[in-house]
Amino acid sequence: MTGLGYLLITRENTVAESAGFRGRNVLVTGGAGFIGSNLARRLADMGAKVVLVDSLIPEYGGNLFNVCEIRDRVQLNISDVRDEHSMKHLVQGQDYLFNLAGQTSHMDSMESPQTDLEINCKAQISILEACRRFNPGIRIVFASTRQVYGRPEYLPVDERHQLRPVDVNGINKMAGEWYHILYSNVYGIRSSALRLTNTYGPRMRIKDARQTFVGIWIRKVLEGVPFEVWGGTQLRDFTYVDDCVEALLLAASAEAAVGKVYNLGSDEVISLQELAGLLVDVAGTGAFRVRDFPAERKAIDIGDYYADFSLIRDEVGWQPTVGLRQGLLETVEYFRTNLGHYL
Amino acid sequence: MTGLGYLLITRENTVAESAGFRGRNVLVTGGAGFIGSNLARRLADMGAKVVLVDSLIPEYGGNLFNVCEIRDRVQLNISDVRDEHSMKHLVQGQDYLFNLAGQTSHMDSMESPQTDLEINCKAQISILEACRRFNPGIRIVFASTRQVYGRPEYLPVDERHQLRPVDVNGINKMAGEWYHILYSNVYGIRSSALRLTNTYGPRMRIKDARQTFVGIWIRKVLEGVPFEVWGGTQLRDFTYVDDCVEALLLAASAEAAVGKVYNLGSDEVISLQELAGLLVDVAGTGAFRVRDFPAERKAIDIGDYYADFSLIRDEVGWQPTVGLRQGLLETVEYFRTNLGHYL
Numbered sequence: 001m002t003g004l005g006y007l008l009i010t011r012e013n014t015v016a017e018s019a020g021f022r023g024r025n026v027l028v029t030g031g032a033g034f035i036g037s038n039l040a041r042r043l044a045d046m047g048a049k050v051v052l053v054d055s056l057i058p059e060y061g062g063n064l065f066n067v068c069e070i071r072d073r074v075q076l077n078i079s080d081v082r083d084e085h086s087m088k089h090l091v092q093g094q095d096y097l098f099n100l101a102g103q104t105s106h107m108d109s110m111e112s113p114q115t116d117l118e119i120n121c122k123a124q125i126s127i128l129e130a131c132r133r134f135n136p137g138i139r140i141v142f143a144s145t146r147q148v149y150g151r152p153e154y155l156p157v158d159e160r161h162q163l164r165p166v167d168v169n170g171i172n173k174m175a176g177e178w179y180h181i182l183y184s185n186v187y188g189i190r191s192s193a194l195r196l197t198n199t200y201g202p203r204m205r206i207k208d209a210r211q212t213f214v215g216i217w218i219r220k221v222l223e224g225v226p227f228e229v230w231g232g233t234q235l236r237d238f239t240y241v242d243d244c245v246e247a248l249l250l251a252a253s254a255e256a257a258v259g260k261v262y263n264l265g266s267d268e269v270i271s272l273q274e275l276a277g278l279l280v281d282v283a284g285t286g287a288f289r290v291r292d293f294p295a296e297r298k299a300i301d302i303g304d305y306y307a308d309f310s311l312i313r314d315e316v317g318w319q320p321t322v323g324l325r326q327g328l329l330e331t332v333e334y335f336r337t338n339l340g341h342y343l
Numbered sequence: 344m345t346g347l348g349y350l351l352i353t354r355e356n357t358v359a360e361s362a363g364f365r366g367r368n369v370l371v372t373g374g375a376g377f378i379g380s381n382l383a384r385r386l387a388d389m390g391a392k393v394v395l396v397d398s399l400i401p402e403y404g405g406n407l408f409n410v411c412e413i414r415d416r417v418q419l420n421i422s423d424v425r426d427e428h429s430m431k432h433l434v435q436g437q438d439y440l441f442n443l444a445g446q447t448s449h450m451d452s453m454e455s456p457q458t459d460l461e462i463n464c465k466a467q468i469s470i471l472e473a474c475r476r477f478n479p480g481i482r483i484v485f486a487s488t489r490q491v492y493g494r495p496e497y498l499p500v501d502e503r504h505q506l507r508p509v510d511v512n513g514i515n516k517m518a519g520e521w522y523h524i525l526y527s528n529v530y531g532i533r534s535s536a537l538r539l540t541n542t543y544g545p546r547m548r549i550k551d552a553r554q555t556f557v558g559i560w561i562r563k564v565l566e567g568v569p570f571e572v573w574g575g576t577q578l579r580d581f582t583y584v585d586d587c588v589e590a591l592l593l594a595a596s597a598e599a600a601v602g603k604v605y606n607l608g609s610d611e612v613i614s615l616q617e618l619a620g621l622l623v624d625v626a627g628t629g630a631f632r633v634r635d636f637p638a639e640r641k642a643i644d645i646g647d648y649y650a651d652f653s654l655i656r657d658e659v660g661w662q663p664t665v666g667l668r669q670g671l672l673e674t675v676e677y678f679r680t681n682l683g684h685y686l
Contacts, residue, residue: 110529113468113522121464121518125456125511163506165521166528168468175464175518178508179456185509186453186643300529 020253022047027094029053029081029127030101031074033061034204034211035143035196038241039098039248044073053090053101055080059108061211065341066203081123088130096252097140099127099180102173105210106147106300109169120172121179128183140184140191141251144177144261145170146305148195155235156308159195159263166300177261184259192257194247196264197307201241201327202334206342213272214238217279218332221286222339230297232273232290235304237266240327243320247312254316265307266320275324282328363596365390370437372396372424372470373444374417376404377547377554378486378539381584382441382591387416396433396444398423402451404554408684409546424466431473439595440483442470442523445516448553449490449643452512463515464522471526483527483534484594487520487604488513489648491538498578499651502538502606509643520604527602535600537590539607540650544584544670545677549685556615557581560622561675564629565682573640575616575633578647580609583670586663590655597659608650609663618667625671 026043030036031052043050052074054062067076079086081101091097102120103109109116124142131138149157150164165171180191198212206215213230220227239247247264251257270278273290280286293301312318322330335342369386373379374395386393395417397405410419422429424444434440445463446452452459467485474481492500493507508514523534541555549558556573563570582590590607594600613621616633623629636644655661665673678685 113472114465117460117464117468121460122457125460129456160505162503166525168522168525171518171521171525174521175514178514178517179511181507182509182511182514 021096021249023049024095025049025051025093026096026098027051027053027090028098028100030061032056032063032067032076033100034066034201035199035241035244036098036100037063037066037203038201039100039245040067040074041070042245042249044070050074051090051094052076053079053081053087055101059105059210060103061205063203063205063342065338081127082118084126084130087123087127088134091127091130091138092134094135094138097127097131097138098248098252099124099140100143102143102176103169104145106167106169108210109167109172110300113168116168116172120169120176124176124179128179128189131189132183132187136187136189138189139252140180140189141248142177142180142191142193143248144193144195145173146195146197146263146307148174148177149305151302152305155304156265156306157263158308159261159311166302181259181261190258192251192259193261194251194264194312195261195307196239196244197305198236198238199241199244200238201331204241204331206335217276217288218335219343221279221283221332222335224285226287226289227276229272229276229288229290230293231301232271234272235269235306236272236275237269237306238324238327239264239266239320240322240330243322247318250316250318251312256315260315262312262316263307263309264312265309268324269306270324278325279328279332282325283332364439364592366392367438368392368394368436369439369441370394370396370433371441371443373404375399375406375410375419376443377409377544378542378584378587379404379441379443380406380409380546381544382443382588383410383417384413385588385592387413393417394433394437395419396422396424396430398444402448402553403446404548406546406548406685408681424470425461427469427473430466430470431477434470434473434481435477437478437481440470440474440481441591441595442467442483443486445486445519446512447488449510449512451553452510452515453643456511459511459515463512463519467519467522471522471532474532475526475530479530479532481532482595483523483532484591485520485523485534485536486591487536487538488516489538489540489606489650491517491520492648494645495648498647499608499649500606501651502604502654509645524602524604533601535594535602536604537594537607537655538604538650539582539587540648541579541581542584542587543581544674547584547674549678560619560631561678562686564622564626564675565678567628569630569632570619572615572619572631572633573636574644575614575619577615578612578649579615579618580612580649581667581670582607582609582663583665586665590661593659593661594655599658603658605655605659606650606652607655608652611667612649613667621668622671622675625668626675
């Protein structure tokens with residue numbers, strides 16, 4: 001267990017314990033994944049009874065190492081959200097569902113669009129139907145993505161921006177998000193959706209670029225291999241995983257968030273090239289080269305993106321608290337200690 | 344064959360024969376359905392080589408009677424768009440695909456969301472993948488629906504209006520539409536999507552309200568049974584099927600329409616109660632009563648809707664030519680003659 005539980009900087013929890021997770025039953029799909037395992041740790045610390053669902057498909061984010069430190073305090077149920085029967089049982093008796101399981105890779109969604117559909121649409125309908133039939137009082141937060149917007153028409157992108165997804169993943173996540181809102185509006189299954197943007201931090205997938213390009217950058221920095229920056233001038237915003245977890249918990253606790261979709265975002269907007277420089281600076285090692293966007297990716301390049309997150313700030317009280325430099329530092333330190341578990 | 348080929352008013356074709364359908368290979372999914380069979384008739388008249396795909400599922404729009412008059416001039420292939428293997432063969436060698444097959448009932452989509460997903464999403468991906476692999480030069484027009492908008496925030500609704508569907512059908516059609524635009528943008532499978540609004544006319548389903556409420560109204564008028572108007576003050580726009588067919592043909596022929604989504608609409612906006620009165624007036628018989636919207640439908644009621652169709656008018660040259668009175672007259676006369684085939 002060496003190297004686990006690493007925390008460079010301690011922050012106060014900003015969701016009060018009184019928010020009501022102590023002793024509550026909480027189901028987290030994608031629970032051994034990046035965001036799911038960070039959320040699980042936080043929920044366990046707050047005294048929630050946590051069940052994690054994860055399929056541990058090698059190409060996805062699930063990693064047993066992510067949860068081994070909390071394995072005595074949470075229940076891990078290895079199963080696939082596409083398995084209707086197991087999900088039907090698992091949702092019963094839960095007070096909260098953090099619905100994070102998904103296919104997230106843009107390229108995989110183009111190569112296997114039907115698989116993306118099964119996970120991001122078909123399974124979502126099954127889960128919502130199970131809740132409707134067996135646990136209509138459950139409170140759900142669904143992890144959506146900025147990818148639903150496609151190429152921005154204006155910046156920062158607010159929730160009223162048109163949805164014009166540029167890959168199969170974006171289309172299916174858009175549908176998955178709307179199923180949740182629909183079941184909230186029509187059946188009263190209280191749900192919220194968060195459109196995440198470039199979440200990063202300890203326990204992310206760094207083996208490849210399936211969870212943001214930042215993962216593979218970090219891996220290469222730590223392996224001493226130069227990494228590639230495609231384009232370089234594109235602007236982006238980033239969310240440190242603790243801030244993302246905070247947003248999930250706040251959304252689940254806020255009555256105002258029922259039936260709503262919110263952007264996450266950051267005040268720190270940065271170009272990819274600047275980010276690469278910052279990462280190398282923070283890590284104290286590493287090198288990168290800037291190259292043109294690969295031809296086969298051009299059609300799904302979205303240019304600059306950053307979000308207006310004033311809606312969740314005003315209605316739910318969320319705002320990011322971890323700056324990029326600090327977040328990258330914690331991330332690099334985590335993976336420096338635990339690299340072998342993520343390759 | 345008595346009663347077939349009925350045409351109260353003859354109109355000139357406004358898509359010139361030169362638009363290029365003569366001798367061309369055309370596949371129409373949902374080809375024995377309402378819009379599909381009217382389109383098939385028009386294509387056959389223009390000398391196209393037409394293959395119709397229809398599953399003839401009793402709850403959907405396919406009806407052999409719709410195509411029996413043209414059965415010597417088109418090829419009918421009875422199969423389901425969910426059948427990947429048959430679709431893989433059927434798309435090969437086609438110059439055009441009018442992709443009209445779909446689950447259209449809002450209530451059915453809520454009762455069987457997975458079936459709606461299979462037809463309106465999974466099958467669409469299969470069809471597009473088959474085109475990508477075996478016939479990338481095909482030109483596709485996809486029939487979408489105003490249902491993707493949900494409850495309008497402003498009127499008339501243009502294509503920039505937010506997509507906020509209020510039923511599973513609207514969500515899945517939204518995804519289906521975007522797969523087509525995506526495959527056009529990314530793979531060059533030239534596609535367009537039309538957001539249809541309350542299409543009516545000869546050969547529509549009148550057995551029940553699965554294709555607009557107008558169908559069941561007409562049936563009841565002709566059977567001498569009073570029909571119900573829910574609400575009554577809601578504003579709507581309507582498209583006579585010949586105008587819809589014209590829009591499909593124009594979209595397929597216009598280079599400007601590639602990768603685009605267009606509203607259809609009408610300058611004649613009318614309340615449901617006025618429409619009911621007009622129908623009874625045109626039919627010279629019938630009665631209706633206005634009642635409150637049923638409680639179980641309220642959550643998916645969208646209030647007033649009518650479209651801004653200036654985009655397709657300006658870019659493609661389409662506009663409706665058949666007024667409501669004239670269209671209802673032709674529709675009522677058609678079903679008066681052929682009622683037995685539609686019950």
